[in-house]
Amino acid sequence: MPQRRIFGVMAMMAIAVPAWSAPAPEGPAALVPLGDTAGSSELRLPGTLTNPFEGQPAAVTEGRRLFTKMNCAGCHNYDGSGGMGPDLTDHYWRYGGTPVAVFKTLWEGRPQGMPAWSGALPPDELWKLVTFIQSLGGMYPAPDYYGQRQGDNPHDLVAPEVAAEDAASATPPAPKP
Amino acid sequence: MRWCAAAIRCSRSITIIALSTAAGVAQTPTPAAPFTPTGATANFAPNDPPGEWHRQAHDYANTRYSTLADITPDNVGQLRVAWTFSDGTQYGHEGAPLVVGDTMFLVTPFPNVAYALDLSKPGSPIKWSFAPDPTPMAIGKACCDAVIRGWAYANGKLIYNILDGHTVAVDANTGKEVWRIKMSNVATGATMTMPVMVVGNKLIAGNSGGEMGAHGWAAALDVDTGKELWRAYSTGPDDQVKIGADFKPFYSWMRGTNLGVTTWPDDAWRHGGGTVWGWVSYDPQLNLVYYGTANPSPRVPAQRPGLNLWTSAVFARDADTGMAKWAYQFTPHDQWDYDGVNENVLIDVPIGGRMRKALVQFNRNGFAYTIDRETGEVLVAQPFGYLNWASSVDMKTGQPVINPDKEPKPNVKFENICPTDIGVKDWEPSAFSPRTGLLYAATNNVCMDLIDHEVGFIAGTPYDGMEMKRHPGPGGNWGEFIAWDPVHGKKVWGIKEQFMTMSGVLATASDLVFYGTVDGWFRAVNARTGDILWSQKLGSGVLGAPMTYKGPDGRQYIAVASGVGGAAMVSAKEPGFPPRGNTLYVFSINGDSLASGPGMKATQAGAAAIIPEPANTIPR
Numbered sequence: 001m002p003q004r005r006i007f008g009v010m011a012m013m014a015i016a017v018p019a020w021s022a023p024a025p026e027g028p029a030a031l032v033p034l035g036d037t038a039g040s041s042e043l044r045l046p047g048t049l050t051n052p053f054e055g056q057p058a059a060v061t062e063g064r065r066l067f068t069k070m071n072c073a074g075c076h077n078y079d080g081s082g083g084m085g086p087d088l089t090d091h092y093w094r095y096g097g098t099p100v101a102v103f104k105t106l107w108e109g110r111p112q113g114m115p116a117w118s119g120a121l122p123p124d125e126l127w128k129l130v131t132f133i134q135s136l137g138g139m140y141p142a143p144d145y146y147g148q149r150q151g152d153n154p155h156d157l158v159a160p161e162v163a164a165e166d167a168a169s170a171t172p173p174a175p176k177p
Numbered sequence: 178m179r180w181c182a183a184a185i186r187c188s189r190s191i192t193i194i195a196l197s198t199a200a201g202v203a204q205t206p207t208p209a210a211p212f213t214p215t216g217a218t219a220n221f222a223p224n225d226p227p228g229e230w231h232r233q234a235h236d237y238a239n240t241r242y243s244t245l246a247d248i249t250p251d252n253v254g255q256l257r258v259a260w261t262f263s264d265g266t267q268y269g270h271e272g273a274p275l276v277v278g279d280t281m282f283l284v285t286p287f288p289n290v291a292y293a294l295d296l297s298k299p300g301s302p303i304k305w306s307f308a309p310d311p312t313p314m315a316i317g318k319a320c321c322d323a324v325i326r327g328w329a330y331a332n333g334k335l336i337y338n339i340l341d342g343h344t345v346a347v348d349a350n351t352g353k354e355v356w357r358i359k360m361s362n363v364a365t366g367a368t369m370t371m372p373v374m375v376v377g378n379k380l381i382a383g384n385s386g387g388e389m390g391a392h393g394w395a396a397a398l399d400v401d402t403g404k405e406l407w408r409a410y411s412t413g414p415d416d417q418v419k420i421g422a423d424f425k426p427f428y429s430w431m432r433g434t435n436l437g438v439t440t441w442p443d444d445a446w447r448h449g450g451g452t453v454w455g456w457v458s459y460d461p462q463l464n465l466v467y468y469g470t471a472n473p474s475p476r477v478p479a480q481r482p483g484l485n486l487w488t489s490a491v492f493a494r495d496a497d498t499g500m501a502k503w504a505y506q507f508t509p510h511d512q513w514d515y516d517g518v519n520e521n522v523l524i525d526v527p528i529g530g531r532m533r534k535a536l537v538q539f540n541r542n543g544f545a546y547t548i549d550r551e552t553g554e555v556l557v558a559q560p561f562g563y564l565n566w567a568s569s570v571d572m573k574t575g576q577p578v579i580n581p582d583k584e585p586k587p588n589v590k591f592e593n594i595c596p597t598d599i600g601v602k603d604w605e606p607s608a609f610s611p612r613t614g615l616l617y618a619a620t621n622n623v624c625m626d627l628i629d630h631e632v633g634f635i636a637g638t639p640y641d642g643m644e645m646k647r648h649p650g651p652g653g654n655w656g657e658f659i660a661w662d663p664v665h666g667k668k669v670w671g672i673k674e675q676f677m678t679m680s681g682v683l684a685t686a687s688d689l690v691f692y693g694t695v696d697g698w699f700r701a702v703n704a705r706t707g708d709i710l711w712s713q714k715l716g717s718g719v720l721g722a723p724m725t726y727k728g729p730d731g732r733q734y735i736a737v738a739s740g741v742g743g744a745a746m747v748s749a750k751e752p753g754f755p756p757r758g759n760t761l762y763v764f765s766i767n768g769d770s771l772a773s774g775p776g777m778k779a780t781q782a783g784a785a786a787i788i789p790e791p792a793n794t795i796p797r
Contacts, residue, residue, distance in 0.1 A: 068630055074388070074639020075317065078630070084320055084388075084639065113317015115637045 026107045026123055032100050036149060047145035051099040053124075053131045063132025066125060070117070080136045085114065089138045091153070097138065098145040102130050213614025215664045216527035221611075223461065228727030230276045233327035233372045234606060235724070237459040238523035241608035243725045246687035247733040248766060253689060253701045253711045257768030259734060260301055262294060262761040266789050269742020271604075272327035272372060273681060273722035274761060275335075277349065279729045280304060282335050283761065286742070287316055287323035289339045290787045291347055297729045299772040301763075302782035305352030312363060313790075315341035318637070319368045320388035322742040326455075326604060327372025327722075329380065331400050336380055338369035344382050346403060352784070356403035360384065360396065365636050367391040367452075371518075374457035375400060376466060376496050383453025387471040387516065390640030393451035393488070395468055397499060407499030411451030411470040411487050412437045418487060419494070424501045427553040428575045431486065431504060440484040448634050449481070450474030451488035455518030455604050458536065460550060465493045465502055467536055467550065469517035476598075477629045477642035478512040479587050485510050489517040491538065493550065503553035507540045509576060512585055513566055513627075514598035514643060515542035520606040521550075522616060526664050528556050537663045539607055539618050541600025542577070544570055547663045559666030561659060562601035562620050563650045566594055585629045597625035597647045599744045606722060607661075608682035608690060613704050615669055616661045617690045619678035622650040623747070647747050655748055658692050658700075660707060670707035672700075676753070679745045681722025683735070691735060693719020695745045697755045699737055699762070715739035717758025730771050735764045 024030030028046045053059035067073055067080075075085035086094065095105045106126045109116030117126060133139060140148045152158075158166070224236030227244045234241050248256065268286035275282040279297040284290070288311055293304040316323045319340060328337035334346040334355055342361035347354055360382065361367035366389025373380040383395040393411035398404065409419040418437045426432055433439070438446055451470040458467040473481060473488035490506040508515045521536040526547060528535075536550040543564030547557035558570035567577040583594045599621065607618035625645045632642040649655045656678035660669040680693035688704040695718040701711040718741030725735050740758045748754060763770075772778045 069633070071632060071635050071638035071640070073630070073644070074632070074641040078628075078644040085317060112313045113315070120635070 026104075026118065029100050029103050029107065032104055034095060034104070047098070047100060048142045049100040050142045051103070051127055051130050051134065053127050054099065054134065056131065059128045059131040060135045063128040063130070063135075066121070066129050067132055070121070072129070080133065087138070088133050089136045091138055091140075093140075093148070096145075097140045097148055099130050099134065099139070099142050100145070102133060102139060103127060106130070213612065215614030215662045217524050217609075217614040217663055218611045219524045219609055220462075229278070230273065230724045230726055231330045232275070232375060233273055233329065233722065234456065234520070237376070237461060238609075239456060239458045239520050239606065240522060240524075240684070241606060241682060241722070242610055242684045242686075244686045245725050245727060245733045246685060248685065248689065248725075248735065249687040250689060250703055250710055252766055255766050256701065256711050256713070256735065256764045257766075259763050259765040259768045259770040260772065261763065262292075262301065264290065264292065264759045264761075265786065265792065266290070266759050267757045268323040268740075269720050269745070270738035270740030270759060271324045271720045271722075271743055272738065273724040274736050274738070275328065275330050276724075276726035277330050280349070282328065282330060282349070284325055284328045284335075284337050285759070285789070286325055286740075287311065287340045288789050289325060289337070290789065291328070291335055291337070291352070293335075293349065293352060295781075295783070297771070298781050299778035300780055302780045303786060304783045306784045306787045307347050307352045307354070308787045309339050309343070309345050309357075311339045311341040311343070315363050315368055318363055318366050318389060319370065319385065321744050322746065324370055324743050325372070326370055329373050329375045331375040331380070332378070334400065336373050336375070336400065338371060338373060338382055340368050340370065342367055342369050342384070344369070344373065344398060344403065346400070358398065358403045358405070361391070365389070365391065366638070371454045371456070374459065374466070376459045379406060379496065381457045381466055381468070383468065385452050385454040387450035387452045387474055388476070388639050388641050389637070390448035390474040390634050391450065391452055392447060393453055393470055395453040395457075395492075397496070409492070409494065409499045409501070410437075411453065412441070412446035412449040412485075414438050418501065419499045420501045423495075424503065425552075426503050426505065427549075428505070430484070430574065430576070431506060436484070436486045440486045441481055442483065445481050448474055448640060449485065449488060451490075453518065455516075456520035456606060458521045458523050459496060460523055460534070463534070463551065464496050465550070466496045467491060467493050467521040467523070469519060469521065469538065471516035471518050472511050472514045475632045475634075475640045475642050476514050477587060477631055478510060478585065479629065480631060481510075483510060489515055491517055491521060491536075491548070493553065505548060505553045505555065505575065507538075507544070507546065508542050513542070513594060515540065515600060517541070519602060519604060522607060522609050523550060524609055524663065526556070528664060535663070537609075537616055539602040539616075539620070539661070541596070541603060542566070543596050543601040544577070545661060545663070545666065547666070557663065557666040561618070561661055561668060562596070562657065563622055564595050564601060585627050587629045587631050589628065591627045593624050594627055595624035595650050596621070597623045597747070598643060598645060599623065599747065603679060603744050605679045605720070606681045608684040610684040610688070610690070610704055612686065612688060613660075614662070614664070615704070616663055617682045617684060617692070617704070618659055618661060619680050619682060619692050620657050620659055621677050621679070622652065622654055622657055623647050623677070624650045655751070656694060658702070660704070672702065672707055672709065676718075676751065677745050677748050679743065680719045680737070683723040683725060685725060691723040691737070693721070693723070693737060693739070695719070695741060695748065696753055697739060697741075699723070699739075715762055716760050717741045717755045718745060720745060728770070732765050732769060737762055
């Protein structure tokens, strides 16, 4: 069942999976690390993947339904404001607040009691949950993936020296022969 | 009448005395017990040595009463901090420190580190520290903060439950683990937060996780080996609930076979809650242990028509076999999350012309029950704060008279149900003074707007369904500290608090009672008049239970933990709500201690602290 749907998601994202990587059930999100990346450009990784359902009202509605049905609301509250689990409406994200980071948290679970949903829901449903959580207003847009990991807020001023550094690292490294 | 000579407030007490007389109290309490205005007294034997504190409530009866009386209404105004101890953890601090000989024992909230502090040395340095290393998964499975409500000392061991569903015993002299037992599977949502209660050579433990659909139980373990001796579930067939021929509930509606199955739809009892996360009491003469059971799961009543036995109830069980003697369900088919786990204080009361062996429970549902602890008959049931879900308790059936306007239905918004889920009083334990015959309790005045959502059972996720907006009840005060007459079911006096009051209570033989507030005030009150005699603002909110001990220097100390958390976090958006904290405060008159006076005071510690995550890194 999930195979076709997964490849559908991958096609929608139009992200090339490196040849050395076997296709993972969660799609390219499998390549996004939880931590930062030692000794390598972060830009090689599909951290800025967008949510294929982003901004679709029907997906928000479906995500909201799943949020209640799958008992997410029991921990995070019906309005997402937190309870047993963290607040999903604020801008603090222990495991990342961009769409692919939240998707991965849903898929894999996290050590402090957040269960993995990969066995219970297909990727599309998890992306719709992400769409609903995005609608709460606390998440970061996909392009902020790297900046958010560095603690940046969208309205931050940036010192000129750091802006130059960021611009240099934003140039993708030349592909190896 | 000495009781009332001093204060105008006593007019209510005069009424009480008149009532006692009118009721024809034919028999005065036993000669050993002092006369009290209510006639209530308690059997304190056996209990902990007067200057020490070996179990959370100081005695089997759960009175939290100390005979120490060096700190008095006259000198309590000079109470000052003598020393403090910060443990570095950030969850609610809900227990009381223990003192055995010259050693104080503490256990932190998650990650449940244990400390022994040497009271015989200046500054009370660390003697040993012990880390059980629980799984962090437990943090997110615990409904109400990663707390522990207490620990116990027995047979040379410090014994406590770990949040992730294990029980551990540590050598009290060395801090080395003696035994450890897995009692539940945390991945299913069952955690452990209650303090074990030691009864002879056994300890009683129970689980938490009613919000996750855990199957509630209480169990007895051997103190020396950790071997499980019996386990009694709160729902299910009679053999699992340990109901047999000796089971004689007072009320007919609780008599029958396998009611823990037949009062539920289908197999709903398997995830029916009734966890045991509160306090255990023990009557050595009857050889009965008493404890309450928590809410039924899911919290949405529409999904579980029936009485839902034996949730939101109290059990009396034979301590040796675990077999139930009687039970009483406070809130049949609980629709509001009114757990029955609060402390049962064992006292003797003059009712109906004779002294009755009773237990008193301030239930979350807002009624304070005085119950015959031999039979389970309800003797008194009166509101001790504001409630509107029921009008009264029918004394013929023992059942509440429910207000149909406050019975929730799925997807319908109900406004202003009082109290909210955590009750007029939650787990925070009360105290009883045999000198006044009164109980003292930290209560709350919180109501809710409620929408129920039907839920499905998914292991490891909440099996809950209550969407709540909580707000203060009539008067606008979140909390109130009260003195309660358990014989006549009347509040004698109360101190309204702007913030919730969720601390334990200590009563002493000098007619002082101590309690704290969620915004961090720690107070000493005249037990007879309710006059506040002393207050100090601590670093964080006070959820801990105050206790008192006599140090190696002969001084009387008062100790209490400051560290907000737990269910108090429902009011965390209130202006003035304090930050988290983790400090034990120890007070004495003028702050005097072994470290007082001139001269260098060296720390002679036996071990270093254990630094909990996330700050457990070491600089390079």
